[in-house]
Amino acid sequence: MAKKTQRGIRGPESRAVRRATYLAKQDEKKSKKVKAAVERGMHTHLINKFPATFLRARPNGAAVRNTMTNDPDQLAALPTTGKVQVPLRDLPDSVTVPRGLPPHLIIRFDRFITDADQERLRKRWDDVLASGAKPQSGKHANRSADDPAFHFGIWEVTSSAPYLTADTRNQTPQAITAIDALLKYIGDFVAGKIGSVFETHAPEQWEAMQRAYLRVQNLLAAELLARPSLDFGGAFFAVAVKEGGSGLVHIDWHDSHAIWAFVFAVGDWEGGEFCAPELGIKIPIRPGQVFAVLARVVAHFSAPVTQGRRIVFTCFTDSLTVLHANPDLVTVVA
Template sequence: MGRQRPNHRGGRKAHKEREDPAKEPITKPKKSFNQRIAENPDWKPRDPRRGRSERSLMEHRHKYLAPGGSFDRGQQHWLQKTETMIEGDTYPTDFLPFTRNAANVVAIVGQDYPGEPGDLPVFCEDDCKVVLVSSPPPTAEDESLSGPGGLGKWLEKCLRPHVLAAFEELGPPSFDIGRFPEVFSNRAQFELIRAFARVKALGLAYGPAEAQRSVDPALHLGVWERYTSKPIITGDSRQNDAPVDKREKLVDALHDLCGVVKAYWLPKIRAIVEWYYPGQEWVWEAMHARILKHLGRNLAKYPNFDFGGMITTLAVKEGGSEKIHVDWFDNLNMFAWVTAVGDFEGGDFCSPQLGGRMPCKPGSLLGARTRFLAHCCTPVAGHRIVLTFFVDSCLFERTMRKL
């Protein structure tokens, strides 16, 4: 007999031992994204596309989100299976004829919609469904208050006939509150948390908290036309209240934070807006032209503070807005888009006028007509960073008057 070749792997006996079903393999339970971040803030998820440059990643992202691309096709298939429509009982006109007055909001909600907002029923228990909540069609009397296309009665005398006709053709949004689950990836959330942590570590300077909303202050980044006669980069973006020796580093860090938002968050918000409320591109282009006319040089130095016309301003805060309020500087016919990241519970969006509340988990997106509806959020437990994307009403109205 010839010499038998040795089996360095243990032979058949060892092979059988490895396959013995009685010996269960020892496995560690998998940790969620939020658990890993809580244990180690520097933890970074493994990039499945290692080796690609930032440019090629951006090209891939634009191709994915392009009209008719994979995102559009997948979204259409997904929405057909998961979308749920809920209709309210009455068309809420409570705050259409009123000027900006926080005390009126609290008094009207307390009288007409008694009870705690946090005790309202949940619109939908399934967190994996797209939920759209709408009020019934307005009556002729309701339309006389809301104006052409839901634009606002006060603008009817300020805008030219062709602009009013364009808004009448566009019409108001088809829903008042919408919740879209799992829109943003774990990587997008991680990049945002890391960018915000860097800003905080540098000694971020907040402006004063808005007492009618919350005890927690908020940053307003980007561009608006509030308190001025032309668009400006917000004071929070320029960190006017920060010490002079820290200001430049803080502005650069906030600029990087807005760069993360523009790369990972805005393209998907735009895709959802174009899907559900199409035909607004001419409005965005007109507002963006006004912004560039007055801020072209400044935004050339800080391009990430330019969100385009679909969004002009981003509010960032920790916690939530627990006091019932109306966003007077938003627009009746446009959405504010809200999303949150972190390891938290609570923060449900409450609407007493529509009679319910909407949970919004990390990575989900919520759109609401916040100038149309009084709202607040339920108490938050844990660490929650909330982003609110909106169009400044002063910039919008002055742009439309010039057309």
């Protein structure tokens, strides 16, 4: 029975309302605490100019190396842990930023890949090596003088339509089985998380990627049906894998100006920081972290790995895969 008080009748419904209000306030307090904790663990590095040195340049690796330092000791180190971001805001009014770019040049996400997933990725990479898989393109003088990278997945590069990379196609059946197992694990346990932060932090670019994804699905329906491990849900279309790092300062010429590449590494190592000489900074990429960067805009290289083993995965999309589905996404003309 409802109880009458000076404030009126308090029945089950009024108690339920008070309870709901109390819980909502508690949730709001928790949310504020979580947000404050995240902000305490976040480092924002502000820049005062846009890195436009090679924005409209035609591919020329030698010009990048001759212009930019390759010495990590000359760069300021950003924090090893926590979220790091380099936003495209608070720039002087005289600085022009091309339209269509996401809000950040760089974001590093912390605690992104679990220890268990890192170990399983390492095991599947070792299986690829044991299968006898061979990179088809050889060493890439633009990026590194040491071991070449594998490029798995789908791209267009200089074509008018998407196709499977040579590293994906031209392998033995045993190697293809191992490659597909590695890519499936990335698709099942990493791609969805990348897609989530991509959509949250760059919704315009995420929509562009989804349009590209629909186009690739239509054009490569048979290939994706035969090898579903190549379907990353539109978060990216290709994965480069190598050990160590890319020690020469370079630009990823085939990437889109407007679309992040996502980098993570597994293993146990020292060194290997992401170095951006035009920004004057170097950013550690430690186990479990994922690093988003506009790799066609920011000239970069990896500091030497001084100890241990470091397996680097770069999840990326080439510019033509994006452009052919989004001709008006970004206006940067070489």
